[in-house]
Amino acid sequence: MAEFMAEFLAMGGFAGFVWPCYALSLGGMIWLGITSWHRARTAARQLAAMTGQGRTVTED
Amino acid sequence: MFDYLANPTRFMRLADRLLLPLTLLATMLLIAGLYYGLFASPADYQQGDTVRIMYVHVPAAWLASLGYVALGLCGLFYIVWRHPLADVALRAMAPVGAMFAFLTLVTGAFWGKPMWGAWWVWDARLTSMLILFFFYLGVIALANGFDQPERGSRPAALLALVGMINVPIVKFSVDWWNTLHQPASLIRSGGVSIDPAMLTPLLLMIGGIHCYFAVIVILRMKAILTERRIVTVQLRQAAGAPPSEGGAA
Numbered sequence: 001m002a003e004f005m006a007e008f009l010a011m012g013g014f015a016g017f018v019w020p021c022y023a024l025s026l027g028g029m030i031w032l033g034i035t036s037w038h039r040a041r042t043a044a045r046q047l048a049a050m051t052g053q054g055r056t057v058t059e060d
Numbered sequence: 061m062f063d064y065l066a067n068p069t070r071f072m073r074l075a076d077r078l079l080l081p082l083t084l085l086a087t088m089l090l091i092a093g094l095y096y097g098l099f100a101s102p103a104d105y106q107q108g109d110t111v112r113i114m115y116v117h118v119p120a121a122w123l124a125s126l127g128y129v130a131l132g133l134c135g136l137f138y139i140v141w142r143h144p145l146a147d148v149a150l151r152a153m154a155p156v157g158a159m160f161a162f163l164t165l166v167t168g169a170f171w172g173k174p175m176w177g178a179w180w181v182w183d184a185r186l187t188s189m190l191i192l193f194f195f196y197l198g199v200i201a202l203a204n205g206f207d208q209p210e211r212g213s214r215p216a217a218l219l220a221l222v223g224m225i226n227v228p229i230v231k232f233s234v235d236w237w238n239t240l241h242q243p244a245s246l247i248r249s250g251g252v253s254i255d256p257a258m259l260t261p262l263l264l265m266i267g268g269i270h271c272y273f274a275v276i277v278i279l280r281m282k283a284i285l286t287e288r289r290i291v292t293v294q295l296r297q298a299a300g301a302p303p304s305e306g307g308a309a
Contacts, residue, residue, distance in 0.1 A: 008098075012109035017174050021167040022098075025116040028159055029272060036279040043286035050293050 089268030096261035127157035135220030152280035158196035184233035195223035
């Protein structure tokens with residue numbers, strides 16, 4: 001198992017090229033997802049507080 | 061359909077219905093794509109394991125190009141029909157498309173170094189993709205560069221529309237000029253030239269990333285519409301009227 005993992009992580013000697021691509025892509029997608037969701041939730045909460053309707057984006 | 065969606069309240073209702081299924085679909089497709097791409101697909105006989113960069117590079121490039129087509133259409137809808145949601149969609153899409161154009165350039169550089177021996181070459185495909193990224197940045201800058209956001213809507217829509225001329229250049233650059241970049245493998249006259257073992261993860265990742273794009277754009281459109289309602293409510297409150305959520309966005 002350890003041998004398989006070491007071989008897998010080494011990516012045939014190209015680990016320094018393959019893994020940064022996956023890390024950047026997935027990291028960027030997760031970051032954009034979290035910031036977009038947070039912005040929508042913050043706005044919905046602010047509107048709910050102003051109008052007194054008590055609904056948020058997570059409850060829609 | 062477009063008239064139906066012109067009402068922001070109706071759009072919000074539809075967006076709420078679509079958000080969860082699209083999020084689940086994007087998650088499932090991306091997990092399956094990553095599994096097949098990293099574990100179940102073989103290394104290339106020439107490129108070795110660097111071919112696995114394709115499973116993030118190609119979907120990002122497709123999204124950057126198709127996202128710009130969507131951006132240009134939003135610009136057209138805003139300029140010609142003054143569709144109220146076109147400006148909102150344009151503002152929501154531009155940063156997402158810019159991120160994927162950036163990822164295309166960076167992952168391409170990481171793929172180019174071991175294969176071509178260079179991080180960057182002024183090749184037709186790479187240069188046209190860089191220009192596409194600059195168009196995205198220009199649209200973002202114009203949309204957000206004014207004290208009153210609505211003043212930036214028309215110039216941003218115009219630039220989005222003008223930039224569409226670059227999309228076919230990105231697509232056909234590998235056919236029109238001699239380039240280091242490999243020619244098209246999926247959409248080409250002779251049919252798909254990728255082995256099914258590599259085509260499966262590639263299509264899964266393309267599908268997953270496009271569903272992800274839809275989810276993020278919907279979330280950002282909801283945020284922008286809600287922020288506009290907040291401004292409307294603040295103006296009403298300042299004018300002494302009772303607060304109401306039903307204001308125009």
